[in-house]
Amino acid sequence: MADAEETIVLAEMADKYGGRRQALKKVKEHYTKDTLNRLAAQNYAQAGSAYFALTEQGLAAGRQAKRAVSVLRIFCAEILGLTQKETAGHLQTLLGGITPALLERYCTLIGHAYSHKIPEGACCAQAKAHNAETVLPLNQLPVGVDALVIYVQTSQRPELLKLYDLGIHPGKTVRLQQLYPAYIIATEQGRLALDNTLTGFIFVQRT
Numbered sequence: 001m002a003d004a005e006e007t008i009v010l011a012e013m014a015d016k017y018g019g020r021r022q023a024l025k026k027v028k029e030h031y032t033k034d035t036l037n038r039l040a041a042q043n044y045a046q047a048g049s050a051y052f053a054l055t056e057q058g059l060a061a062g063r064q065a066k067r068a069v070s071v072l073r074i075f076c077a078e079i080l081g082l083t084q085k086e087t088a089g090h091l092q093t094l095l096g097g098i099t100p101a102l103l104e105r106y107c108t109l110i111g112h113a114y115s116h117k118i119p120e121g122a123c124c125a126q127a128k129a130h131n132a133e134t135v136l137p138l139n140q141l142p143v144g145v146d147a148l149v150i151y152v153q154t155s156q157r158p159e160l161l162k163l164y165d166l167g168i169h170p171g172k173t174v175r176l177q178q179l180y181p182a183y184i185i186a187t188e189q190g191r192l193a194l195d196n197t198l199t200g201f202i203f204v205q206r207t
C-alpha cells in the first residue's frame, strides 16, 4: 500500500498524466528519483530509460488517492480551520492512518460530494439516494426544517464569529423561516436576519 507521501504523488500524477506516457526527463523535474523508483517497485508505474507512465494499478490507486486527498483537504480547511500551510502538514498525518471506513466519516462530515467539488465515493451516492442526514450549507436547508449547526467557517469569514453570540453555534438548533428579501433564521435565542452569502458559510445537519 502507498504511504502518505506516495498517496499525494499518485493523486497528482493521475490528475496530471492520466495513463499517458511521459518523458522521464520531464517527470524528474517534479519528482525525485527515489519517489519514482518506489512507485515502480510497487507496480504503480513503469519507468523505461526515457519514459514514465502510471500502470493501470497506479491509475486506479491515483483516482482513489485523489478522493482521499480532496476530502481531507476540505476537512482540514473547513472543519479544523487550518491554513493552507498547516493543512499540507496535517494531510500527511491523516493520510497515514486513513481507511475506507474512516474516509467515509470524513466525507459525511464535510457533506459529501454534492456540497463540494470532490470525486464522488460510494458514501456520497448512498447519502443522496437515501436523502440521508448530511451536512449542508444553511442556504440549502428547506424552510421550516429544524437543523443542528455542525460548523461555521469562521476561518474563511472571521466576522461570522459574532454569530456565536446570537445562537448560531455548533450544537445549537436553527430553522430557516424566510428566504426573501432576507434570510430569517430562528435560533434558540430568537430570530435574526442574515444575508444569503453568509448563510453559505454555516453548515447544518437536519435533525
Ligand SMILES: [Zn+2]
Pocket: 104, 107, 108, 111, 112, 113, 121, 122, 123, 124, 125
Ligand atoms: Zn461521501
